[in-house]
Amino acid sequence: MKVSGENNGNLPSPADARHKLERRRRRRKLCCLLCLLILALLILAAVVLALTVFKVRDPTMELVSTTVSGVSPNISLPAPRLELNVTLDLAVRVRNRNYAAFAHASGGHTRLLYRGAQVGKARVEPGRIPPRGTELLRLSLEVEVDQLAADLGSLLADAASGAVAFDAETRLPGRVTLLGFIKHHAVATSDCHVVIGVPDLGVQSQECALKTKL
Template sequence: MKVSGENNGHLPSPTDARHKLERRRRRRKLCCLLCLLILALLIIAAVVLALTVFKVRDPTMELVSTTVSGVSPNISLSSLRVEFNITLDLAVRVRNRNYASFAHASGGHTQLLYRGAEVGKARVEPGRIPARGTELLRLALEVEVDQLATDLGSLLADAASGAVAFDAETRMPGRVTLLGFIKHHAVATSDCHVVIGVPDLSVQSQECAMKTKL
């Protein structure tokens, strides 16, 4: 004889069903919380990497040595003739402050400007600056006399004052490599202001500002 309301051993009671449903709900809530926690950790890690490893820092430039060669200025006020054939041989150390290497390919160049007008140009040889490393660049900037002669009055005035100022603009296209496999195209640029003494052709001062654009 079976007692009314007794479990027959095959069908779960309403109480057991509710308990199983509550356990499922708790497990789902726990899984959701774990997923949210992992997502929050990934976001925090991405923010930290963006502010440290992946943050682009402009490289720095240091003038190691300078050699000025060519013809010393020969200025004739009576005939308004000037000879100013010079070549600036610069050894520049570029320091890469990023956690990514920078390989600059062919196409890099430096423009030499006098009072905003181009008076010379030099090619930057391909190379590679390792992550957190340095590279020594050698630039040979030749001054074009014909271009200087177009602004003869200003050149004579600067030479008479004992110093001639030039601006050197450098552009180096290349590729940045992060973590050994993430690659992005980048362009490193620098603007340098160089003051050369007259008549000894010594470099009196040099200031550079560099930037990197991804």
């Protein structure tokens, strides 16, 4: 016969029950803390990747060299007529600083300007620059005589001074694709001012301003 109030050996005592409850609570708190820690680490990793690997950087353009070939401007008389055969050959290096390839489409081109008026144009062939790679663009710009003759007075004055200045504007639209489906568009431009000596057709100076639009 069992005395009333005695603890049944098959049932936990109140102290044991409280101890088990505290252990369950500690385990739940520990699990919550671990989940929060893992979540924080994942967020931190995502931020680091967004600021490094997945950040789309501007492709840069650099004018490596400019060479001029042809014949110096000549005015034939008695009827004033401009005789000219000049070609500018530009070497432009495009550097892709991204961890994904940069593909430029068929819209790339270079315009040759004289005093703001277009006197020549060259098309940039489509291409693909590998991650962290470079591509050397070779552009040949032939001066259009008819367009240049439209400002014959200024051309004669410049030629008499011994130098003729041109502006070369290069535009290169492209796209960077991350993870195969995240696409970012960019347009890299390079505006160069080139001064050509007359009559030797040597390049006296070249200055470029680079710009990229994302």
